[in-house]
Amino acid sequence: MKKRKGGAAAFIAAVTALSLAACASSDTAETPAATETTASETTASETTAAAELTGTVRVLMEGVPDTDVVTALLPEFNKLYPGVTIEIETAAYDQMRDKYVASFQAPESTYDLAIIDNPWMDDFADAGFLSPLDDQIANTPDYNYEDIAAPLRAINEVNAVTYGVPFYNYVLGLIYRTDLLAEAGLPVPTNLDELVSTAQALNTPARAGIAMQPQRGYKIFEEWGNWLFSAGGSIYDENGVPTLDTPEAQKALEAYITAYNSAAPADSLNWGFDEALRSVSNNQSAMMISYNWMLPALNKQNDISGDLAGKFALAPMPGGKQVLGSWNWAIPANASNPDAAWAFISWITSPEIEKARVIAGGAPIRISPLSDSAVAEAGFGADYYAAVAEMLANSQPLSQGPNGEEMIQAVGTELNSAVAGTKSVADALAEAQKQAVNIQGL
């Protein structure tokens, strides 16, 4: 995944400002003397423990800007934990899972800290590859775990045990050109029919109405899942059984195909994230459904959008519900330095550092920074964070339960066949449902 580049300078300024703010608030707080003594003793002992913690934490991360944001934070971490060295190795997405799986099965893990994509979480937890983190979360002072968006927390809970802490979200939303919508006199679509008609209305010979991502496998399912939610459908019912051959799913896929045939760029059946982004940023498409954090990247001056910077806006999907994804911090069960790994996780996801990370361009996981005026001012504006808060609140991942990756690929293959016209909508959805049930053993 690609996203905007984090500004190291902005990040350092944010960390400094937030640290000063924290000091100021603690100085001015009116608390009983006894509590102050206890708090200062606790803080002193925590600081001592932090200073005494030593070791190297090796972590494999995807080579994306969110990793750059974390890398820029490391000097701040080492001020608090001078004895802990964080070694970040980067790799392409396709290599990460293979490297992690090999490492998890070794007598001692190559990595002390892992980042896990949400479709892998159930399988890795069930396999015993990851350490439970409930005790660490409960015993970390002022961690405020409940502040992390509930759907993101849920991804990390397998059979009521928490195996990870969110690193960054990739909830999807509708990104559109405000100027083109205003020119056409159209409102932001609020339902599936309006989404299709708006895309068609914005479609011209020079510019497509909507850049779509119907590439076989993950991409099409990730995009179409939003259309399914907009049609009032769901991926699973309340019992966790897939619901992919419902009338709502039929309506969603028909609408998706209509939009593809009438308002998407020609010959884009193989398009994924890169192509859609390029199309929108180069004035070749008016809208796309993509990750929320693409908006600041598109609106950044003198960057990928050129003169179009500032003309993009983000809205929740028509109907209000969207597909959620997340990368999550986890500690391998065979890690050699789990204490230092947790020290880093709890620090990087702490409320204060989360604010600094979000201002620097990291995708948020906590709710509180999204309504924080300081974050809005130093970051990307209150409207953007309000939209992200709304989207996170009503979002759901593509898979739940075992064999998520396989289920996503199977469904994505069927959806792609329907868009390609090699299968009927009904046949593709029936096969998708059959395979999803079969793969997930339901």
Added chain:
Amino acid sequence: MAFRIKMIMPLVALFLVAIGYPLGYSFWLSLTNYRITKPGQTEFVGMAQYQALFDNAAYWEALIVTGTFMVIAVSLELVLGLAIALALRRQVRVRNMTRAFLLSPMFITPIAVGLMFRFLLNPQLGPLDLLLEKLNLSYDYFGPGNAIFTIALIDVWQWTPFMVLLLLAGLESLPRAPFEAAKVDGASPWLTLKSITLPMLSSVLVVAVLIRGLDAMRVFEYVFAITRGGPGTETQTIQYLIYQTGIQFFRLGQASAMAYMVLAIVLVFVIFLFRAINKEARR
């Protein structure tokens, strides 16, 4: 132990470690239900994984896709390779430079070739689309019905030089006397090709087709870099299916059985081919 046997032992040992062990271990895996994400739950299932393949429609579909790809790619490579080799044999000037230039595609790693064509054929970035647009034409290289041909043509671009290399070596090793006799008798170039060149080159042609055919069976990188098996399953080759099953979906036992079944099919194919060649040679 005889001295000659002792002398061969290091090679045998190396073979057992480097080739025998991985092959033996993967065969053992194919007899189990081994899943990477189910450690401690592996059971011996005998031939069950193999029997299940007979009911696995995706497996046979992938074999057909791979066979289609192989036939298209190798046929074109053979025709083009022979034409280029015949032309090169007659070339007088800048021979070495021409040959080095023509052979260069096969020295590029296939995944890089896949990525290169992904961009070259991209409607937003590719020069070919720009050219077609100026002519008011368009072509969906990776659309339904087209993708397998595009992937095969990428293979042709990369591996025709290999065919040229083999056939040129074969052509240059042919005795000159029959060609000189044909020239004296006034035979046309076509007749010379049909009656002298091709029959004399037949063993080289068979080996070249066999090597390229077996190599084409392994096609993976172009699919991985460009289509991911799509649209639908139109470019889901057997190697991509095995990769997905074993690495992406963690079912290494099943993936091993798939791979061994391919090996068995290829072995049968090769044995029949060699028997046919030997029969032809005895005539």
